[in-house]
Amino acid sequence: xxxxxxxxxxxxSCRTIGRNEYSNTHxxxxxxxxxxxxxxxxxxxxxxxxxxDVRTPEEFNWKKxxxxxxxxxxxxxxxxxxxxxxxxxIYLVYxxxxxxxxxxxxxxxxxGFRNIYNMSGGITAWIENNYPIE
Numbered sequence: 001x002x003x004x005x006x007x008x009x010x011x012x013s014c015r016t017i018g019r020n021e022y023s024n025t026h027x028x029x030x031x032x033x034x035x036x037x038x039x040x041x042x043x044x045x046x047x048x049x050x051x052x053d054v055r056t057p058e059e060f061n062w063k064k065x066x067x068x069x070x071x072x073x074x075x076x077x078x079x080x081x082x083x084x085x086x087x088x089x090i091y092l093v094y095x096x097x098x099x100x101x102x103x104x105x106x107x108x109x110x111x112g113f114r115n116i117y118n119m120s121g122g123i124t125a126w127i128e129n130n131y132p133i134e
Contacts, residue, residue, distance in 0.1 A: 028109055029117045030102065033126045036092055036119040040065070048089045054078075054104045055095050055123075063123065063133045065094065073100040079107075087113045094119040094126070 031039070043049035051068035053060050060070040071081045073095065082104070085091075091113065095101040098120045105118035119126070127133060 028105075030105070030120055031117050033119050033121050033129055033131065036094070036117065036126070037129075037131050039092055039117060043090060046090070048086070050085070050089050050091050052085075052091050052093045052104075053095070053123075054093060054100050059096060063127065065123065065126065066132055066134050068094075073104055078104075082108060083111065085113075087111070088115075090115040090117075092117045092119060095122050097122040097124050 040049075040051065051065050053064055053068045053070045054073040055070070056072050056074060057070060060068075060072075064070070071078060075081065091108065093101040093105050093108070093116060095104075098118070101122065102118050102120070105116050108116050123133070
């Protein structure tokens with residue numbers, strides 16, 4: 001009985017250590033636009049912070065969050081374009097309402113990006129809260 005208990009304790013300890021090491025080097029968050037506003041403000045002078053709009057170019061040219069870049073989720077080169085981005089940067093990803101950005105966010109996690117924030121509600125909620133747009 002003691003032998004089995006010791007094995008279980010060791011297995012749980014190893015899993016906890018691995019999870020903690022991972023969580024200390026990776027940040028994945030699905031955040032409301034109120035938090036996104038403060039994230040942008042906190043990183044306004046950070047050259048390694050990217051606001052990534054995954055809407056179509058037409059949507060992007062209509063209204064966008066200041067200083068954002070556009071990579072069209074529906075583009076045939078979306079995967080290649082995302083793969084060229086530095087994986088160690090901090091990314092805030094958004095779209096119109098949050099569906100495309102959440103999908104892109106999940107893909108970026110799979111591809112090894114370390115610090116990603118998905119803005120739930122998208123630019124629609126951003127505009128409703130009267131946050132700055134271009």
